[in-house]
Amino acid sequence: xxxxxxxxxxxxxxxxxxxxxxxxxxxxxxxxxxxxxxxxxxxxxxxxxxxxxxxxxxxxxxxxxxxxxxxxxxxxxxxxxxxxxxxxxxxxxxxxxxxxxxxxxxxxxxxxxxxxxxxxxxxxxxxxxxxxxxxxxxxxxxxxxxxxxxxxxxxxxxxx
Numbered sequence: 075x076x077x078x079x080x081x082x083x084x085x086x087x088x089x090x091x092x093x094x095x096x097x098x099x100x101x102x103x104x105x106x107x108x109x110x111x112x113x114x115x116x117x118x119x120x121x122x123x124x125x126x127x128x129x130x131x132x133x134x135x136x137x138x139x140x141x142x143x144x145x146x147x148x149x150x151x152x153x154x155x156x157x158x159x160x161x162x163x164x165x166x167x168x169x170x171x172x173x174x175x176x177x178x179x180x181x182x183x184x185x186x187x188x189x190x191x192x193x194x195x196x197x198x199x200x201x202x203x204x205x206x207x208x209x210x211x212x213x214x215x216x217x218x219x220x221x222x223x224x225x226x227x228x229x230x231x232x233x234x
Contacts, residue, residue: 099138
């Protein structure tokens, strides 16, 4: 997985929903339900994204949130940067004061490479990718749920 936290991940999920459903306005309750995020937390994320100029908001009936910018203009790193520090140097697994003060630790070059590749990914990918992909509005059902449904159908068929 990529090296950004859960809040940034949820913000990307919220934005991906709005991209996939553009140009419609959508409320925090719907987005939260469809992306598996609490309504309250979704509302906080949407407020922050609106303050940053990514979204417009309209209160009341028929209101909700909509994209303010073209998805092709929004890079993932811009969203992640709202919620996390993106310019921090990688942390040495040997602790502070190791790398950069003499010989680097055995993992230094590998970690630097991973951080650089992750940053490049976040800089290169734009939200328009969610327009091109078939993005499910709801979470896919798990194998357990599908199996349980099939079992219930078979049980009903046997009773008939």
